Amino acid sequence: MNYHLRTQAELDASLDKALAAAPHDVTRSGSWLLVYGSMLKEPPFSPEERRPATLEGWERVFCLADPKMxxxxRHPGLCLGLVRGHRxxxxxxxxxxxxxxxALRRVWEREMLLPFYVPCWLQAQTPRGVITALTFCTDPDSPLYEPSLSEPAMLERLALCEGENGSNAEYLDTTARQLAEVGLPDTGLDQLSERVRAMRAARREHG
Structure with missing residues (x-):
């Protein structure tokens, strides 16, 4: 696969660029960070506040080939990305x-090591009004982006692939469970998780 892990200098430069693009001075007023996957329960920082937030016109999908985590x-798993869609x-x-x-430096070291994302400032609806938040949109030019992945291929990779951080199935299950625990259940992910569990059980049964 034609990709490289970002160096610390590249991570720092990317963070500087994202902060410079903010619609406000984050060093004076702080910032919102919107997460939709692995940082739902254990972010690498202590936030001042936490709110449920909705992005209209975007959706999370398994569309990024993960050759590491x-x-x-040889057998890349799949990572969630944020692409244009429903909600x-x-x-x-x-x-x-x-x-x-x-705080964002720690996030960058965790989320931006692989060339998955483009940091974006988007408007999100919360129970207390609209906010402008930093989030991670899928990089359409990434060599790891797979926009045309078929459903059978996606299911097989989610069921079988494993990396440094564990199995792809565990990542899917954890994300679906954490969304439910914070009051934001995702029916699509829940159904996907059930199908992947069934595939894994069937494979174990038949050796």
Missing amino acids: RGTE CRGLAYRLSAGTVRE
Whole structure:
């Protein structure tokens, strides 16, 4: 696969670029970060506030080949991305002005190591009004982006692939469960998780 892991210098430059593109001075007013996958329950920072948030016109899908965390280069797993679509519900974390850069630096080291995403500033609806939040949109130019992945191929990779952080099935199950636990159940992910569990059970039964 034709990709490379970002260096610390590249991560820092990417973060600087994202902060410079913010519609406000984050070092003075802080910022919102909207998450929709792995950071729903254990973000690498302590937020000032947490709110449910909805992005209209976007949706989370398994569309990014993962050759490291939930797969290998020979058998890449799949990671969630954010693409144009119907609606995506997640959590918005409020980061204070004094901690925002260090908090996002930790996020960058976790989420931006592989060339999955383009940091985007998007408007999101929350119970207390509209906010502008930083989030991670799928990079359409990424060599790991698979926009035309068939459903059977997706199911097989979710069921079988494993990487440094564990199995792809575990990642799917954990995300679906955490969304439900924070009051944001995703029916599509729940159904996908059930199908993947059934596939894994059938394979175990038949050796």
